[in-house]
Amino acid sequence: MRNEFVSNLIKSYLTKFPKLPSLTLAKKIYAENNKTFKDVDAVRSCLRYYRGKKGEKQKSQLGTKDFLDQEIEFVMPESYAETFEPYEISQSRTLIISDLHIPYQDNDSIQKAINYGKEKKVNCILINGDLLDMCSISRFGRDWRQRQIHEEFEATRVFLNSLREHFPKAKIVFKYGNHDERYEKFLFLKAPEIFDCTDFQLEVLLKLGELKIEVVKEKRPIRIGKLTVLHGHELFGGSGGVNPARGTFLKTLENVVVGHYHKTSSNTEASMYGDVFSVHSVGCLCGKTPYYMPINKWNTGFAYCELDIKTGNYTFYNLKIINGKIY
Numbered sequence: 001m002r003n004e005f006v007s008n009l010i011k012s013y014l015t016k017f018p019k020l021p022s023l024t025l026a027k028k029i030y031a032e033n034n035k036t037f038k039d040v041d042a043v044r045s046c047l048r049y050y051r052g053k054k055g056e057k058q059k060s061q062l063g064t065k066d067f068l069d070q071e072i073e074f075v076m077p078e079s080y081a082e083t084f085e086p087y088e089i090s091q092s093r094t095l096i097i098s099d100l101h102i103p104y105q106d107n108d109s110i111q112k113a114i115n116y117g118k119e120k121k122v123n124c125i126l127i128n129g130d131l132l133d134m135c136s137i138s139r140f141g142r143d144w145r146q147r148q149i150h151e152e153f154e155a156t157r158v159f160l161n162s163l164r165e166h167f168p169k170a171k172i173v174f175k176y177g178n179h180d181e182r183y184e185k186f187l188f189l190k191a192p193e194i195f196d197c198t199d200f201q202l203e204v205l206l207k208l209g210e211l212k213i214e215v216v217k218e219k220r221p222i223r224i225g226k227l228t229v230l231h232g233h234e235l236f237g238g239s240g241g242v243n244p245a246r247g248t249f250l251k252t253l254e255n256v257v258v259g260h261y262h263k264t265s266s267n268t269e270a271s272m273y274g275d276v277f278s279v280h281s282v283g284c285l286c287g288k289t290p291y292y293m294p295i296n297k298w299n300t301g302f303a304y305c306e307l308d309i310k311t312g313n314y315t316f317y318n319l320k321i322i323n324g325k326i327y
Contacts, residue, residue: 089222098259113321127173130178134149135147184201187200228252245280301321
């Protein structure tokens, strides 16, 4: 009687869960019938018998062949992998500004970039990272002359309100840079209790929703046709040095524009099949003599991109501001 009961029990589970691997199914059966079997191995042995996995002799003696051809499912653990799809900009004329580091911005240079955007009648403005400086919550050495975080928020709101007022119909996109990310990291480390509270998110504090400014976070790349836009901190190990554009090309092998390095540079190379790749780093729009590094090789600048919407081809202008003039 017992053998018949065990046989029927095993067959019922094989019928109900035909794709589960024998060990996985054995653990389930034992957990639900631990008084019927000695251990998991005993259950697994029974399963292997009915699946014909205990040798040809015992396989030939099976009274039923129903479970011989069961396709066992390949079981995988739950995956937490995330997709990394780029954010798409499909507007035809985009003004790209980056590294304003408010409240340490260069007002004259920003005004020139804004005026240039008006002249070109841009229908998109991309703020490519480091809109704010976040000096007071930096983990690095701090400037005793630093502005408080609420002052940065207030100054940034003034800038964004003015930007929207002067470009009422343009698409405005704000991609987070490493300085902008400081705020969420600070909350996570110092105030985890309110980290996921909507009211304390940066986009809420800056009122980006009211201004219809779209946000790109978590190092997500942006595509303008065939051009990829990164802030620059996404590339592990950095790509600064003498020519940031060259370093970026070696890490991406794509048509890319970055900010982050506060230096205007370009690099163009062709593959053995004649495919041409151009990479650019764009100058900054902040003061060039910060407390932590007053001597540097930074320059002010911005960029402008014209997109052929049908083909994805683009024309890119990497512009420098020297002695108040745009080149």
